[in-house]
Amino acid sequence: MTKMRRITVQSDEVLNIVSDGLWASRAAEGKGIPVLVFDTSARPDLAAVISSHRHMPPGDVTFGWGYSRDRTHVLLSLHFERPVDATAVVLFEIETQGVLVDAILNARAFYFQGGTADTKFRDDLDAQRILVGVDPLELVGEWDELFRTQMVRKYRRQGYPRRAARLMAETFIIDIRNITRLQVPQ
Amino acid sequence: MPEWLNATTASLGLSLAALLVSLSNRRTSVRALHLSEAQEQRRAPALVIRVDDHVAWNTASGDRYVGVSVLLTNSSDRDGSVTRASLHVRHTDGIVIQVPSSSGPLPPGPVRVALPMPCNLSANSSASGWLIFHTQTASRGPLIDDYTLVVDDSRALVEHIPIWPLRELT
Numbered sequence: 001m002t003k004m005r006r007i008t009v010q011s012d013e014v015l016n017i018v019s020d021g022l023w024a025s026r027a028a029e030g031k032g033i034p035v036l037v038f039d040t041s042a043r044p045d046l047a048a049v050i051s052s053h054r055h056m057p058p059g060d061v062t063f064g065w066g067y068s069r070d071r072t073h074v075l076l077s078l079h080f081e082r083p084v085d086a087t088a089v090v091l092f093e094i095e096t097q098g099v100l101v102d103a104i105l106n107a108r109a110f111y112f113q114g115g116t117a118d119t120k121f122r123d124d125l126d127a128q129r130i131l132v133g134v135d136p137l138e139l140v141g142e143w144d145e146l147f148r149t150q151m152v153r154k155y156r157r158q159g160y161p162r163r164a165a166r167l168m169a170e171t172f173i174i175d176i177r178n179i180t181r182l183q184v185p186q
Numbered sequence: 187m188p189e190w191l192n193a194t195t196a197s198l199g200l201s202l203a204a205l206l207v208s209l210s211n212r213r214t215s216v217r218a219l220h221l222s223e224a225q226e227q228r229r230a231p232a233l234v235i236r237v238d239d240h241v242a243w244n245t246a247s248g249d250r251y252v253g254v255s256v257l258l259t260n261s262s263d264r265d266g267s268v269t270r271a272s273l274h275v276r277h278t279d280g281i282v283i284q285v286p287s288s289s290g291p292l293p294p295g296p297v298r299v300a301l302p303m304p305c306n307l308s309a310n311s312s313a314s315g316w317l318i319f320h321t322q323t324a325s326r327g328p329l330i331d332d333y334t335l336v337v338d339d340s341r342a343l344v345e346h347i348p349i350w351p352l353r354e355l356t
Contacts, residue, residue, distance in 0.1 A: 026242065028351040029330040108332070109351040133351055183278065183329045 009089045021121035030184040034103045040114035045086040065139035094150040103180040231341035234259040243355035253293040257314040260307035270338040273319040277328040290318040
């Protein structure tokens with residue numbers, strides 16, 4: 001298994017997820033692909049990445065996974081190489097956004113959509129978005145443990161005993177995967 | 187000065203000169219070795235595959251095709267050829283069906299050029315075009331999990347490239 005590399009990110013490269021959804025289409029043979037809507041109002045380069053794909057073939061994107069030292073956040077570093085050169089970092093809080101990471105790892109892809117702080121995915125289903133393919137790479141071996149640990153911590157903070165918190169975390173992950181891993185026949 | 191001392195000095199001088207010549211020869215030999223290693227490395231079989239696009243579409247007759255736009259580069263000093271390209275379609279039950287490239291229709295849209303198989307690649311040359319796969323033959327009960335492009339080279343090279351997710355053309 002590949003070992004995680006240390007990734008240093010600039011704070012101005014970190015994108016905020018303002019809305020999200022799950023979209024099943026033929027693109028991933030009916031697997032649910034997460035749609036992540038970002039506030040790109042201060043990132044014209046990323047807006048250009050999305051708009052340039054309207055008439056051009058898909059560009060190359062390189063990426064890397066990582067997680068914070070306290071293991072509470074996962075980050076996805078993206079470098080769009082063509083047709084527009086741009087870099088972005090998506091930070092996921094495992095406790096609240098782990099479902100999105102889990103769905104991305106399952107679909108090995110996500111939709112990248114730009115917007116403002118008020119943009120909602122449900123408000124415009126036809127909004128322009130690009131499909132980004134991402135392999136789980138080195139994260140795949142560690143993700144289950146990261147996800148489970150953070151969910152147990154969450155339930156422990158809510159006052160549940162250790163054993164109950166573990167059981168609730170397991171049940172939560174199974175239930176959520178029943179939804180995100182549903183593959184719709186096309 | 188005794189005669190033996192003159193002889194010793196002369197001998198020492200000659201030895202030093204011989205040492206310098208041998209050091210110089212060693213440097214030349216090392217340089218020649220590096221050159222010959224680099225040359226040998228350039229002669230080693232090498233195939234670089236860049237995937238520019240991958241799409242799927244249905245024809246009016248209901249057939250389903252997958253198209254992969256590739257740039258094949260033979261970066262070695264020896265001639266070679268790509269003998270076969272196939273699409274490995276993995277289903278959710280783990281079964282993999284291999285679909286060979288075909289001379290099917292090109293993806294709809296702008297003008298595109300097919301890449302015929304087999305494809306000769308002389309030393310330090312490239313070829314580009316679309317590989318077409320008729321995936322209707324891979325249809326079965328379980329759903330598809332993923333696609334992998336597998337390219338075989340005449341010099342016993344086999345490259346596996348994940349083709350995922352596909353861009354659906356309408």
